[in-house]
Amino acid sequence: MIFGTGALLMTNKTTQAPLAVTCGDPAGIGMEIFIAAQKEIGGDIPMVLFADRRHLPQGVPVTLFQPDTAPPPPDHIWLHQIDFAQPAHPGQPDRRNAAGVISAIEQAVRLTQAGQMAGLCTAPIHKAILQDGAGFQFPGHTEFLAHLCGVQQVVMMLTCPALSVVPLTIHIPISDVPKAITRELFHTTAHILNDALRRDFGIEEPRISVAGLNPHASEGGKIGREDIDQITPWVAELQSAGVSITGPQSADAMFHAQARTRYDAALCMYHDQALIPIKTLDFSGGVNVTLGLPIVRTSPDHGTAFDIAGQGLADASSMVQAIVYADRMIKARQNAN
Ligand SMILES: NC(=O)C1=CN([C@@H]2O[C@H](COP(=O)(O)OP(=O)(O)OC[C@H]3O[C@@H](n4cnc5c(N)ncnc54)[C@H](O)[C@@H]3O)[C@@H](O)[C@H]2O)C=CC1
Numbered sequence: 567m568i569f570g571t572g573a574l575l576m577t578n579k580t581t582q583a584p585l586a587v588t589c590g591d592p593a594g595i596g597m598e599i600f601i602a603a604q605k606e607i608g609g610d611i612p613m614v615l616f617a618d619r620r621h622l623p624q625g626v627p628v629t630l631f632q633p634d635t636a637p638p639p640p641d642h643i644w645l646h647q648i649d650f651a652q653p654a655h656p657g658q659p660d661r662r663n664a665a666g667v668i669s670a671i672e673q674a675v676r677l678t679q680a681g682q683m684a685g686l687c688t689a690p691i692h693k694a695i696l697q698d699g700a701g702f703q704f705p706g707h708t709e710f711l712a713h714l715c716g717v718q719q720v721v722m723m724l725t726c727p728a729l730s731v732v733p734l735t736i737h738i739p740i741s742d743v744p745k746a747i748t749r750e751l752f753h754t755t756a757h758i759l760n761d762a763l764r765r766d767f768g769i770e771e772p773r774i775s776v777a778g779l780n781p782h783a784s785e786g787g788k789i790g791r792e793d794i795d796q797i798t799p800w801v802a803e804l805q806s807a808g809v810s811i812t813g814p815q816s817a818d819a820m821f822h823a824q825a826r827t828r829y830d831a832a833l834c835m836y837h838d839q840a841l842i843p844i845k846t847l848d849f850s851g852g853v854n855v856t857l858g859l860p861i862v863r864t865s866p867d868h869g870t871a872f873d874i875a876g877q878g879l880a881d882a883s884s885m886v887q888a889i890v891y892a893d894r895m896i897k898a899r900q901n902a903n
């Protein structure tokens with residue numbers, strides 16, 4: 567279990583730079599869940615929203631961010647202005663705003679790298695609209711942030727108090743999964759995960775459990791060979807290198823409550839193998855974390871939810887948790903240093 571189920575960790579407001587929060591797609595629920603989160607925890611965790619003032623609801627008090635100044639009153643949005651091309655209409659994404667969405671992420675990363683922001687929490691983007699509207703070349707934030715930070719490989723982890731999961735392969739067609747699972751990807755992912763569980767989450771002896779690719783982890787070779795010929799020897803190599811890693815296990819039997827007590831993170835072979843259990847267990851409390859970056863980055867576990875945007879139906883719990891996790895990870899890194 568990562569960070570337990572405890573109450574929010576309170577921030578030392580006098581010493582910590584604010585957390586950067588990007589708006590995501592302005593036609594999605596990002597802005598409304600940020601405003602709800604700001605009401606709930608903005609007094610404890612200072613945050614700067616990277617967004618266009620014209621996209622905020624009328625009447626919300628706004629203070630423009632200036633470096634090295636105290637946060638405004640908690641009922642104010644502390645804003646880093648991003649100039650978008652068009653107004654925002656909830657539920658009606660506009661590809662002409664794609665460049666603004668990307669610019670918000672770029673500017674938030676730049677200010678975090680410069681030390682003006684303590685870390686980054688991103689509201690959801692719509693990947694297809696960014697590709698269509700601005701030629702966005704990345705499958706998601708995860709790979710874009712690696713690019714912006716000059717890092718070769720990063721790891722996506724989704725976490726909630728009951729479970730943490732890592733998809734080894736992420737946004738690729740299921741037919742491409744077996745050939746994308748290489749020794750190098752497996753080893754690098756396990757090491758990044760192991761290091762991050764120690765540094766960012768304060769787990770001294772992290773335990774990683776590996777999910778098999780095939781049903782029943784290949785059933786002794788009767789259902790595929792990957793688990794036997796590839797994954798098993800890779801796990802043994804990592805064990806020899808001092809990583810506390812076990813498996814591959816039957817994926818269908820490793821997410822029930824008793825099984826979850828045996829590991830700190832499940833290393834899964836593909837996107838849905840990892841995300842279905844966590845979103846089923848805790849859709850509203852799950853947090854997406856990018857491991858292996860020089861900066862802290864978290865995000866809610868859900869997407870843009872265009873179908874409910876602007877209707878007052880969005881649940882802000884995952885955004886609240888994403889902000890709290892970012893704050894805790896920032897402090898864990900400070901302690902580790
Ligand atoms: N971190 C990110 O930027 C993420 C972006 N996405 C992107 O979002 C877009 C839409 O993806 P979908 O698969 O439709 O997933 P989605 O999470 O946007 O929506 C799935 C269903 O869950 C509901 N839902 C989502 N968040 C909710 C909340 N906070 N409160 C209440 N209901 C909520 C939606 O109304 C919808 O019915 C895609 O482009 C996807 O790539 C998806 C996940 C994460």
Ligand SMILES: NCC(=O)COP(=O)(O)O
Binds near residue numbers: 706707708709854865
């Ligand atoms: N399904 C998770 C997801 O889409 C998150 O992607 P990213 O934008 O955080 O890379």
